[in-house]
Amino acid sequence: MITVTAAIIQNNGKVLAARRGPGRHMAGYWEFPGGKLEQNELPRECLKRELREELGISCRIDNFFCESIYQYDQVVIRLLAFLVTSNTRVCSLNDHDKLLWLLPHQLKRLRWAPADIPIMEKLLRMHGEPPL
Ligand SMILES: Nc1nc2c([nH]c(=O)n2[C@H]2C[C@H](O)[C@@H](COP(=O)(O)OP(=O)(O)OP(=O)(O)O)O2)c(=O)[nH]1
């Protein structure tokens, strides 16, 4: 099982969705930015590092949001999602081929990685939106 951190990045009511770039596992699927936990790293440290590497931003990591465990064909992913506040919407595209800042109800129309579906559902519930 691989532990992966993921950031629900919020800026003035909008949430950042990122599309995984070509040539990677789950390319073309939308995700919450983040990545694999390294040895001797705490989840929050991992997320800070990943957001710096992937998006070039420095964020405030707020509360832990939820865990989602999903069995892909070759690997089991344990996603740890955190709420994150960003003071900018300007991000670089180092790992992704598209970024969108969307209102919670607009996130529904994207094709999310399967491991993200429970996270999305919880986010929609939190905002009083109907489920997927
Ligand atoms: N970051 C992230 N990964 C996700 C999400 N949903 C999901 O299924 N994954 C899967 C895709 C990958 O198989 C796995 C690891 O994520 P990753 O590719 O971002 O890891 P990483 O940034 O450390 O990348 P790398 O160094 O291995 O290239 O988690 C999500 O919302 N965010």
Ligand SMILES: [Mg+2]
């Ligand atoms: Mg990543």
